[in-house]
Amino acid sequence: xxxxxxxxxxxxxxxxxxxxxxxxxxxxxxxxxxxxxxxxxxxxxxxxxxxxxxxxxxxxxxxxxxxxxxxxxxxxxxxxxxxxxxxxxxxxxxxxxxxxxxxxxxxxxxxxxxxxxxxxxxxxxxxxxxxxxxxxxxxxxxxxxxxxxxxxxxxxxxxxxxxxxxxxxxxxxxxxxxxxxxxxxxxxxxxxxxxxxxxxxxxxxxxxxxxxxxxxxxxxxxxxxxxxxxxxxxxxxxxxxxxxxxxxxxxxxxxxxxxxxxxxxxxxxxxxxxxxxxxxxxxxxxxxxxxxxxxxxxxxxxxxxxxxxxxxxxxxxxxxxxx
Numbered sequence: 001x002x003x004x005x006x007x008x009x010x011x012x013x014x015x016x017x018x019x020x021x022x023x024x025x026x027x028x029x030x031x032x033x034x035x036x037x038x039x040x041x042x043x044x045x046x047x048x049x050x051x052x053x054x055x056x057x058x059x060x061x062x063x064x065x066x067x068x069x070x071x072x073x074x075x076x077x078x079x080x081x082x083x084x085x086x087x088x089x090x091x092x093x094x095x096x097x098x099x100x101x102x103x104x105x106x107x108x109x110x111x112x113x114x115x116x117x118x119x120x121x122x123x124x125x126x127x128x129x130x131x132x133x134x135x136x137x138x139x140x141x142x143x144x145x146x147x148x149x150x151x152x153x154x155x156x157x158x159x160x161x162x163x164x165x166x167x168x169x170x171x172x173x174x175x176x177x178x179x180x181x182x183x184x185x186x187x188x189x190x191x192x193x194x195x196x197x198x199x200x201x202x203x204x205x206x207x208x209x210x211x212x213x214x215x216x217x218x219x220x221x222x223x224x225x226x227x228x229x230x231x232x233x234x235x236x237x238x239x240x241x242x243x244x245x246x247x248x249x250x251x252x253x254x255x256x257x258x259x260x261x262x263x264x265x266x267x268x269x270x271x272x273x274x275x276x277x278x279x280x281x282x283x284x285x286x287x288x289x290x291x292x293x294x295x296x297x298x299x300x301x302x303x304x305x306x307x308x309x310x311x312x313x314x315x316x317x318x319x320x321x322x323x
Contacts, residue, residue, distance in 0.1 A: 056172020
């Protein structure tokens with residue numbers, strides 16, 4: 001039962017990203033908000049990781065370069081995701097970002113020499129039809145949709161690089177990945193300013209007046225820190241097919257539902273039909289790539305799984321799986 005509770009917590013925490021970004025109401029510059037997200041996630045990990053890995057302060061020399069590169073990719077991926085969320089409805093972002101599995105497959109084929117199957121061609125055709133139906137470059141959401149698509153490619157670069165590294169990680173490395181992301185995003189705090197933390201916003205739907213800082217902290221600790229922690233627990237105890245189904249299909253649907261429930265965002269018919277095809281094809285492709293192993297989503301924090309045992313990934317998943 002606990003493994004499904006963990007899975008539920010992962011789904012809910014990931015689905016809140018767009019909600020917390022939008023609830024800040026623009027009182028925090030978006031680039032500063034990107035920094036706050038990784039900063040408060042770092043604080044959460046700092047409070048938790050010592051109980052899991054008491055030697056996380058020690059960094060082997062061979063891990064320095066991956067930490068620098070992965071930290072940069074995390075900073076870029078999180079930043080683009082937040083920016084897209086600030087520009088377009090939540091449903092748009094989660095649907096177009098879900099092209100990530102296809103970029104993972106393309107990069108893995110080009111750089112990791114993984115084989116193409118005939119089923120892959122059919123899956124790609126279905127995904128392409130879904131994108132065309134959803135019309136990412138039509139209407140007034142072109143910029144946000146484009147950023148979400150590009151962000152999928154950035155995330156795929158992150159996953160592919162971690163698979164290329166092909167080494168066992170300790171949970172402490174996740175802390176250092178986030179630490180470097182903070183360093184990379186820190187200049188935004190001084191360039192764009194800290195934002196209006198103390199501003200009180202009245203939320204008529206909730207009947208409450210709440211400070212902006214509440215949503216900033218939630219974005220970092222719940223949407224990022226908590227999600228990372230419980231994905232770790234989930235990946236140790238649940239089948240890949242179930243996790244992939246929730247990760248690729250259920251999480252975006254929950255996020256879109258939150259957008260409707262809280263902000264009255266209603267996706268267009270084209271977005272719904274195209275999104276269904278894209279999400280299903282992404283789930284299908286993920287299952288082919290994992291071949292019974294853990295899913296691709298959030299590859300970086302899957303490293304937590306390694307604290308209990310060491311194993312050798314299959315040829316298709318050279319680095320087992322962070323979102």
